[in-house]
Amino acid sequence: MRVLAAMSGGVDSAVAAARAVEAGHDVVGVHLALSRMPGTLRTGSRGCCTIEDSRDAYRACDLLGIPFYVWDFSERFQEDVVQDFIDEYAAGRTPNPCMRCNERIKFAALLEKAVALGFDAVCTGHYAKVITDADGNRELHRAADWAKDQSYVLGVLTHEQLQHAMFPLAETPSKAEVRAEAERRGLSVANKPDSHDICFIPDGDTAGWLAEKIEMQPGDIVDETGAKVGDHAGANSFTVGQRRGLKLGRPAADGKPRFVLEIRPKENTVVVGPQALLAVEEIRGIRISWAGLPIAEVATGEEFPCHAQVRAHGDAVPARARVEDVDGAAQLVVTLEEAMRGVAPGQTIVLYQGSRVLGQATIDKARSLQRVEL
Known part of the structure; x- marks a missing residue:
């Protein structure tokens, strides 16, 4: 070839x-x-x-x-x-x-x-595996070394792209x-260190880099009840699950740290609260793609068992998923059997069955049983 x-x-x-x-x-x-x-x-x-x-x-x-x-x-x-x-x-x-x-x-x-x-x-x-099934269709699977497995970041590959992928x-x-x-x-890169961080932000200061690209406006930091607990210099520099850098002048009633629960760009507001409220049990995703041919339940809308992963090096948790039609657009609905913390809109959720990557979606909304929809 x-x-x-x-x-x-x-x-x-x-x-x-x-x-x-x-x-x-x-x-x-x-x-x-x-x-x-x-x-x-x-x-x-x-x-x-x-x-x-x-x-x-x-x-x-x-x-x-x-x-x-x-x-x-x-x-x-x-x-x-x-x-x-x-x-x-x-x-x-x-x-x-x-x-x-x-x-x-x-x-x-x-x-x-x-x-x-x-x-x-x-x-x-990449550390990932392509397997050809009995009908000649290619599937994306985790690599042999699960500690180095990179199938999560390849979850966006389509059926057609997998036909030409070699790992x-x-x-x-x-x-x-x-x-x-x-x-x-005799390769000179044998001991070259692995690259980390975002390649176009090599110093790792994402907030500082964004501040030069996005017009930041000061606004309020509120707790889960809506009470103001502090001020921020720009809501866009925060991310769900963040604890450091909040600089809150008003401590929580229980004395425990607060975490970013939600970012509301239209209101220029950052919502914070206790760590327990970061737990999410339902995720809705948009811009869905399937790694290889989709399983039968995708077309029928039936719920199917799977494991869900939302970070490249995060754990995959047991879940059930289905595809719904919402106003003419396909939406992936994932119900987690084990709550995840720090799930943010914009992140990618990748679904697995065993070692096989089924597909992915961009997280649009998350839901906690203890809170209203984020």
């Missing part, structure tokens, strides 16, 4: 490309330039997609003896990921930019271009083994 290897400059993508070459595929490496500010270099393990990363990707391809290219996707990235991030925060939601990047850049824009150029598959260093690290039992393999192969 002709395989396009997406080379981030990290150890995972380098080893994935090496395995694709070793398997006999015709491999070409490509690094995505996602920023028009290439002078920024990595600081420790923060950020990614820098000049340093592109050089590391080139060195890996040179060692493997495969062609290497840099594709400029910076405009698409700015519009589909960065601006989406800003817009979602401005609307009082908490987005996941890595989900949007996988959805719109790495497995939409990149795959579209790859297929147009005659490639059969896009290979990445050579799927069966690797640990990240330590990947690093050891990179060392054996």
Whole structure:
């Protein structure tokens, strides 16, 4: 097969490309330039997609003896990921930019271009597995190493995209083994630290970064009863579940910390309360997509058992889900058998059955049995 290897400059993508070459595929490496500010270099393990990363990707391809290219996707990235991030925060939601990047850049824009150029598959260093069923349909599953599993951030992949997805690290039992393999192969990135944080906010100061992009207006912080307990400099810089940085002048009656329960952008109000009120038992999601062919219950509207996960490294909890028609639009309704805390509109909920990823939706509303709808 002709395989396009997406080379981030990290150890995972380098080893994935090496395995694709070793398997006999015709491999070409490509690094995505996602920023028009290439002078920024990595600081420790923060950020990614820098000049340093592109050089590391080139060195890996040179060692493997495969062609290497840099594709400029910076405009698409700015519009589909960065601006989406800003817009979602401005609307009082908490987005996941890595989900949007996988959805719109790495497995939409990149795959579209790859297929147009005659490639059969896009290979990445994600820890996830694609399984083909008896009828030849492809399913997305968790990786062998559940501690490193990245199927959550790939939950946005569609049936068509899975036909062209290749994840050579799927069966690797640990990240330590990947690093050891990179060392054996002579790859210079063998001990390169993993990247963390949002790539376009490498210093990790999301609130400070947003303050430069969104016009912040001071407003009230109220408790769950509606009583004012403090002031804020801009509601858009808060997120559900946040405890630090509230700077409340009026302590809670029980003396315990308060947490952000809700953000109301139209009123420019932040609602806080005790940690217990963060518990959510029902989630409603919009912008649904299915990873592979949807299960039969999706079409019939019947409820089906599943596990639900709302964070990349969070636990999946048992749940039941169904698809409803609400004013002509499909809405995913998930009833949790174990309450989750800190669920925020804008986050992504991914559904599983066993190790299989069923699909995902963007959280629109959450409901707590102890509170009115958020």
